Amino acid sequence: MRLLRTVLATVALFGLFGVVFGADDGDADEDQVAVELDGLRGCGAMRSGDGRRDCVRHLQRVLQVRGAPLEPSGNYLDDTTRYVTEFQTGQGLRADGAVDRRTLDALTDLPGDGRGWDLRRDCVSLRGPAGTAPGSAGGCVVTLRDRLAGRGVPAGRGADFDDAATAAVRTFQQRAGLPVVGVAGPQTRLALSLPQPASGAVASGCTPRGCLIVIGRAYTRDAAAVIPEDPFLRGVLADVISGIACAQVRAVPAVAVGCQAVGSYIVDTLAEALKTAATRGACVQVKVGYPAGRDTWSPLSIAPYNGANCRD
Structure with missing residues (x-):
C-alpha cells in the first residue's frame, strides 16, 4: 500500500x-x-x-x-x-x-x-x-x-x-x-495526512487470481483515528481508498475495473472495519478473487480479522 x-x-x-x-x-x-x-x-x-x-x-x-x-x-x-x-x-x-x-x-x-x-x-x-x-x-x-x-x-x-x-x-x-x-488539493493533502504503516504493518499477497491483504493491529488503530466523519471528506477518502485497494488487485483485470467504480462502498466498509477492529484489538483483512491457497471465489471483502496472520 x-x-x-x-x-x-x-x-x-x-x-x-x-x-x-x-x-x-x-x-x-x-x-x-x-x-x-x-x-x-x-x-x-x-x-x-x-x-x-x-x-x-x-x-x-x-x-x-x-x-x-x-x-x-x-x-x-x-x-x-x-x-x-x-x-x-x-x-x-x-x-x-x-x-x-x-x-x-x-x-x-x-x-x-x-x-x-x-x-x-x-x-x-x-x-x-x-x-x-x-x-x-x-x-x-x-x-x-x-x-x-x-x-x-x-x-x-x-x-x-x-x-x-x-x-x-x-x-x-x-x-x-x-x-x-x-x-495539492483535498485528495493529496488527505493522503499526506494518513498514518504511515511501519515495516510489516501490511501483509499482502496478490496473484493473477486474487489478493489477500492483512492490515496489522497498530496500523489499524492509527488509521481508525483519522478516518474523517465529514461527508465531504469521506467522499475524498473514497477516491483515495479506491486507488489503494485497486492498486492491490490490478493483477485481476476484471476486479480492478469494478474496484475503481465502488470507492464509496470501499471507504464506508473500510471505515467501519477499522473502527470495529481497533475496538477489538484486531487486524483488518481484505480479500478478493481466489487468494493464494483458496479455492473459493470471494467478492471484495473488508472485515476485522484476528486470525493467525494478524500481527502488531
Missing part, C-alpha cells in the same frame, strides 16, 4: 510572514499579520458579495497565509467563496462559503507556539502560479515539502510553491494513484 504513508510529526512555523507579505523585518512581518487578523475579527460575519472591500481584503490575505493563491482584490466572488468552503470542510464546519463566527474564529487561529501546520485542517489547496494568478506561499508550503520529503519525494526548500514543489506533488500523485495535476 504505497499511499498510506505519512510522518506524524509537527513542523516548526517559519518563513511564513515574509513570504506572504514581502517584508524584510521579522517583527514587522508579525505586526502586519496581526493587523490583518485584527481587521478580519473586527469585520464580523461575511458572505459572497459583501461590499466592504477592506474587510474582504483582510479575509483574502488571511486565506493567503493558509495557502490560497488569491489576489487581495477586495471582491468576495467565486474564488474566495471556494477557498472559504474548502477551509470550512477541513475544519469540520458547515461548508457554505460564508464567514460566520465559528469560521472567523478558526481562520484567525493560526498555528504557532510550537504547533505545526496540519495540511488537512489548517491549509487549503496549494498550487504554483497560473497565468497572472499568484502561487501559494507560507507555512503550508513548507509543511507540504516536509511531508513529501518524508515519503521519499525530494521537494526542494522554501515557502514559495515553485516548479520543484509542483514536480514533487506530481511524483507523489503518480505513485499514489491520484490524478497527476501538480496541485
